[in-house]
Amino acid sequence: MSHVETEEWRRPSPRLLRLRRLEVAAPAVLAVVALAVAGGVTGTAAAYGAAAAAALAAAGLSPFVARRYRSWGYAEREDDLLVRRGVMFSRLSVVPYGRMQFIDVTAGPLERMLGLATVRLHTAAAATDARIPGLEREEAERLRDRLAELGEAQAAGL
Amino acid sequence: MRGGRLTIGLAILFLPAVFGGGRASDSYPQLVVIAVLVFAGFVSWLVTRWRIEGDDLHIETGLLRRRSVRFPLSQVQAIDVVRPGLARMFRVAELRLRTAGSSGAAARLAYLPEHEVEPLRDRLLALARTARSGEPEQGEERPAAEERVLARVPTGRLVFAIATSGTGAVAELILVGFVIGYVVSPAAAAGILSGGAVWILGAGTAVWRRFNQLYRQTVSEGPDGLHLHGGLVALTTEVIRPGRVQAVRIVEPFVWRPLGWCRVEIDLAGRQRRKGEGRAERGQLRTLLPVGDLELAYELVDRLVPERPHELQPAPRRAAWKSPLRYGKLGWGRTESCVATRSGRLGRVTSWVPLEKAQSLRWVQGPVQRRLRLASVHVDTAGRSVHATLRDRDAGEATRTLAELATLARAARLSRR
Numbered sequence: 040m041s042h043v044e045t046e047e048w049r050r051p052s053p054r055l056l057r058l059r060r061l062e063v064a065a066p067a068v069l070a071v072v073a074l075a076v077a078g079g080v081t082g083t084a085a086a087y088g089a090a091a092a093a094a095l096a097a098a099g100l101s102p103f104v105a106r107r108y109r110s111w112g113y114a115e116r117e118d119d120l121l122v123r124r125g126v127m128f129s130r131l132s133v134v135p136y137g138r139m140q141f142i143d144v145t146a147g148p149l150e151r152m153l154g155l156a157t158v159r160l161h162t163a164a165a166a167t168d169a170r171i172p173g174l175e176r177e178e179a180e181r182l183r184d185r186l187a188e189l190g191e192a193q194a195a196g197l
Numbered sequence: 198m199r200g201g202r203l204t205i206g207l208a209i210l211f212l213p214a215v216f217g218g219g220r221a222s223d224s225y226p227q228l229v230v231i232a233v234l235v236f237a238g239f240v241s242w243l244v245t246r247w248r249i250e251g252d253d254l255h256i257e258t259g260l261l262r263r264r265s266v267r268f269p270l271s272q273v274q275a276i277d278v279v280r281p282g283l284a285r286m287f288r289v290a291e292l293r294l295r296t297a298g299s300s301g302a303a304a305r306l307a308y309l310p311e312h313e314v315e316p317l318r319d320r321l322l323a324l325a326r327t328a329r330s331g332e333p334e335q336g337e338e339r340p341a342a343e344e345r346v347l348a349r350v351p352t353g354r355l356v357f358a359i360a361t362s363g364t365g366a367v368a369e370l371i372l373v374g375f376v377i378g379y380v381v382s383p384a385a386a387a388g389i390l391s392g393g394a395v396w397i398l399g400a401g402t403a404v405w406r407r408f409n410q411l412y413r414q415t416v417s418e419g420p421d422g423l424h425l426h427g428g429l430v431a432l433t434t435e436v437i438r439p440g441r442v443q444a445v446r447i448v449e450p451f452v453w454r455p456l457g458w459c460r461v462e463i464d465l466a467g468r469q470r471r472k473g474e475g476r477a478e479r480g481q482l483r484t485l486l487p488v489g490d491l492e493l494a495y496e497l498v499d500r501l502v503p504e505r506p507h508e509l510q511p512a513p514r515r516a517a518w519k520s521p522l523r524y525g526k527l528g529w530g531r532t533e534s535c536v537a538t539r540s541g542r543l544g545r546v547t548s549w550v551p552l553e554k555a556q557s558l559r560w561v562q563g564p565v566q567r568r569l570r571l572a573s574v575h576v577d578t579a580g581r582s583v584h585a586t587l588r589d590r591d592a593g594e595a596t597r598t599l600a601e602l603a604t605l606a607r608a609a610r611l612s613r614r
Contacts, residue, residue, distance in 0.1 A: 118607050129567075131560040133603045137610060138556045163579035164556035 055173025067097030137193035443580035464580025506530030
């Protein structure tokens with residue numbers, strides 16, 4: 040999986056996997072319950088079948104969620120940050136510290152619940168696509184400060 | 198302190214509204230509005246002052262609420278001279294200072310007498326150079342206006358070029374559709390006209406804008422970069438410093454390939470969006486040469502990216518399974534300071550990106566590419582639409598290239614500092 044050897048890849052927190060599973064499971068549970076209730080009220084077998092299908096689909100997605108989680112990685116090198124991700128489309132971004140314009144740390148409600156945050160790097164190029172989700176809060180802050188520091192030291196402008 | 202003569206033309210700008218709103222009975226409120234605007238424009242011109250102080254350009258404006266803007270000249274990317282149609286009648290012109298960044302925060306010194314504009318621009322540019330390099334300009338005066346014309350576009354060719362371009366084709370289709378509709382049933386055509394007026398206007402304006410901008414455009418080489426002059430109604434003069442160029446590309450549309458023609462487009466830093474530019478043109482680049490021979494095009498590219506690679510390696514044969522239309526054109530090459538890539542389905546597009554302009558690099562592999570052991574490498578720049586993409590390379594080669602380009606880009610960045 041790793042395209043560049045000799046790198047020490049760091050991973051997002053295992054809690055990211057829990058978050059991703061939650062994101063799949065919550066709607067699935069809702070759908071199953073709703074369909075089962077509908078089946079109980081109307082007494083049609085089709086609704087029970089649909090409920091079972093929803094449960095199966097959610098269970099079937101689980102390995103993909105796990106693989107996607109495992110594909111995330113980042114490595115801080117001397118002059119640039121590497122970010123890799125994706126199963127179907129695998130990507131590896133190289134963002135030189137000197138090119139970073141600003142760094143975002145965001146955390147949605149679910150992420151906050153689990154104590155996670157997403158770090159996103161911005162360069163002058165709109166196509167730059169470097170974000171690292173599911174970092175533990177302290178790690179996200181450490182990374183942000185470290186990147187800001189390195190970025191300032193190596194700033195290269197346009 | 199120098200008294201500025203700003204914004205006289207703000208008043209001029211509103212004149213066409215008089216002719217626009219010419220319905221006799223209900224034009225009073227409009228006339229009042231125009232009168233107020235003209236008066237406001239005049240007042241704003243009266244109270245606006247600008248001066249050069251050290252390395253900064255100060256602009257002070259506003260009657261009730263004073264606003265003072267400071268532009269560091271070291272940040273100035275380029276200074277353009279713009280002469281809108283009506284301003285030309287009054288023999289005034291506008292200076293536009295472009296700074297890096299796409300927010301459009303450009304200083305406008307609007308409406309100075311025509312003969313003052315060029316010397317002022319040269320002075321500001323000299324100051325900007327001094328501010329950037331941090332040391333005073335050498336005493337020797339640069340020989341003024343020593344320009345060598347590199348390319349000039351004949352009007353006939355430009356018309357042909359626009360007629361065969363994408364926007365042109367759309368406009369023609371609409372026109373032909375309308376004419377046919379009119380011949381078949383005039384009544385229906387009236388309906389179409391009222392319904393599709395927006396489209397017709399849109400296509401018409403797009404074509405007109407291109408023609409207006411590129412009419413009689415000449416590219417010449419000056420001491421500070423390439424100079425672009427041109428325009429039909431509004432004359433513009435734009436200076437393109439080589440350092441401003443984020444990417445260059447030569448586009449050979451399918452229709453032109455038998456003729457051996459192409460166009461050259463450049464992606465610039467700090468290209469400010471013009472007032473009139475709508476959404477359609479937001480993604481557009483600066484067209485250096487709207488239509489010309491390949492030989493001339495490569496000569497222009499040489500001026501902008503001096504150390505360009507001359508040989509491109511083709512993609513591996515199995516890439517034909519993934520991109521059958523593109524396969525014949527795919528290729529890439531590099532030197533120490535520049536990456537070139539070629540692609541295109543029907544037409545052919547060759548792009549060059551100076552490595553010092555690379556913002557980030559990406560290695561991407563899709564499912565089909567994985568099957569075929571292929572991968573693409575993207576070189577992202579701060580420009581708008583030209584991105585060098587090394588499409589469908591051998592996966593191992595792509596990985597090696599990624600590491601290699603990262604090192605080279607770093608060296609290029611450092612050597613520039």
